[in-house]
Structures are given as C-alpha cells and as structure tokens.
Amino acid sequence: MKEYKLVFTGTTGAGKTTAINAISEVPAVKTDVANTDSTLNKEFTTVGLDFGQINLANGDRVRLFGTPGQSRFDFMWKILTKDAFGLIILIDNSRPEPLADLAVYLEGFAQELRNTPCVIGVGRTEEHHTPSLDDFSTALESKGFTLPVIPVDVRLPKDVILLIELLMAQAEADMQEEFLSQ
C-alpha cells in the first residue's frame, strides 16, 4: 500500500479544515505529529495539523494535510510538504493584505515550488473584489511563477476537486517535459 501526500496551506480561516473536510473520507481531525527530524529545533517536538484521507480503489491512500494555523510561515510546513504531490495555497480575500499573504507562502515554499505542483485558491472573492484574481496572477508573474489562480468556495467539494485536478494536470505536463528532455 502506498501513501501520497497533498498539503493545504494558508492563513488561519482561509479554509484548510473546510477544504479537507469537503473531500476527506474520514472526518478531518486535528492530530499531533511527532517531530522526528533531529536537525530541527528541539522546541518543536510536536506539531498540530489537520488530517484527512482519500482511499483509492487499489488500497493506496491520499493523505490530506492542513498546515497549522499561524499567519507566519513556519519552517515545519516545509517538512510536511516534502514528497507531497501537490500544494494548495488558500487565500482569504477578506483579509487586509491577501497579496502579502500569498508572498509569504511563495517565499517560504520557494524551494518546493521548483518541482511540486501548486495552485492558488482564492476564497471570498464575491464579497471582496480586491485584490482581483488578475492582481494575484500579476504578483505571481513578477516573482517568476505561472500558477493557476482559481476563485473557490472550499465548502463545495467540486471547487476543491478542481484544485486537485489542476495539480494533477501540472504534474502530467511536467512528466511530458521530463520525457522530452531525456
């Protein structure tokens, strides 16, 4: 049995728990994960995170992780994202500076973003029109990223599924690229 990892990140209230609950086959739970990486600061012995799961037909599993709610980037998240097949960054457009929020995650995950598929899901765009979706795309472009920026309501499973579908499409395009450069 294999396990695949999908990580949801974003500020507190951005909808990580909601998104995981929308598609998880087990109720999303908060779990404490032991920090077994001895190179890390001793203070970080455990980290609380959201956890959900999707079971595949052959018995393999997709583990869904939500990074702990802190507004600041936490280096533990990088550990979590190692070997993940995708990273979903959720943005809450009702916050004071959503573009600054995005910048925090792009910087924090800069290394992972070189080879991990990533999509940006922007929530509450209907009540909060600014920044616009195009403002996010422009900010991404200025940092050298071309990542999907999708308006979402993560309470709806179909919106979360769309984000995952776009992650898989990124990986498929990457695989084709790898083949061509062989």
Add this chain to the structure above:
Amino acid sequence: MRYLGCLGLIKPEVDLIRTILRTSSRLDKRWALAESGECDALLVYNAEKSVAPFTLKPTTQLIMIRRRGEKHDGHVFLKPFRADELIDTLIVIDTENYSAPVPAGTVNNQVSANLYRLKKWPPADILQQHKNYMLLAVYLSRGTKTLQDLMTLSGQGEALCNNFLKVLQERGLLQIEGGKGSPIVTSIERPARIQDEKKNFFSLLKAKLGLTKK
C-alpha cells in the same frame, strides 16, 4: 450548419447575436440563428420550465446567461455581452460535439512546431470558469509546449487548442519560440513512455474524484 436558439432575450440582443454569427470570421458561418424548432445550442436567460418554441436534441448544449461575477457552471454567456466570449463558447461546443477525436499516433505535419509558454495565468474573461480552458492554461504553464503536446495532454482537438493559443497570443500572455527543428514526437509513443506509478495513481484518484478523462 449548427443552430443557436435564444430564449428570454430581448430583440436588440437577438439582433446583436445574429450579427455576431453572420460576421465572425472565427465562426466562419458555421452557426445560424434558429427562430424555433431543433437547435444545437440554446442561449437561456431567466429560464421558465418550457423551452418552447425550441426543441432540444440529446446533444443540445444549454448556454445559461449570467451576470458577470455570478457563480456558474458549464457553458455560460455573461452579461454585459461580449462578442468574443460568445464566439469562444460556440467554438468550444463545436469542438466538444462535432470534432472527430484525434486518432492516437497521428502526426499532422501541418501542425505548427512553434513552442508556446504561458507567461501569466489568464484573466477570468478568457477562462470563463471553463475547465477545459483552465487545463490548457496549466499545460502551457509548465515549460514550453507545441500544439501537438497540447492536444496530446488535453485530449482536445486542434481547433479548440489553436483557438485558445490565438486568444492567449492576442492578449500578450504567450511566449512563442519557433520550432527548434526537432521532429514532432508522435502522440503514440509518448504516453507509453511516461506510463509510470504516478500515472496510475492519477487515474485512480481521478476515478475516485469523479473526473473521467474524455
């Protein structure tokens, strides 16, 4: 000839749509306005229960009219109207309903060997929340791709892919390089070569999430 019906639109709007169908070079007179009877696509505004005087075929596509900013699914046409968006939608419907699938392994030598790369994620008025467009944009965002690559990855026909590239190019979102003289790799060997664990995983996950690749 395909027929487009209009339900719940006022006369000036219907006249505008008739003019678009007649004059768009991209539609190339493939679509005409239907007054009643069977239609291939039906534009619907504030739908009542009945579609009279029109009749629907199993393949008839409904295009719901929504205000910009409203949530929507499927084919929509947004108010205030923009001609290019209606044309894009009709071309998508054309492609979905009428294009013969590109047979695996065929290489169309006419297909351009240009390499395309998306510079910036396209704005909402291009994507129209249409999943096929989002997927095409994703494929173009990961390294350079040829038109053939795009068709292989998306499973979409040449018309849809080409049209999408054209729209991106018009909006300055595309970086284009001439082909490097490398032969176009046929679509028959490529999927076989990238068959691996991840592909299998994705197909299982897609099945689970109700995403079936056309």
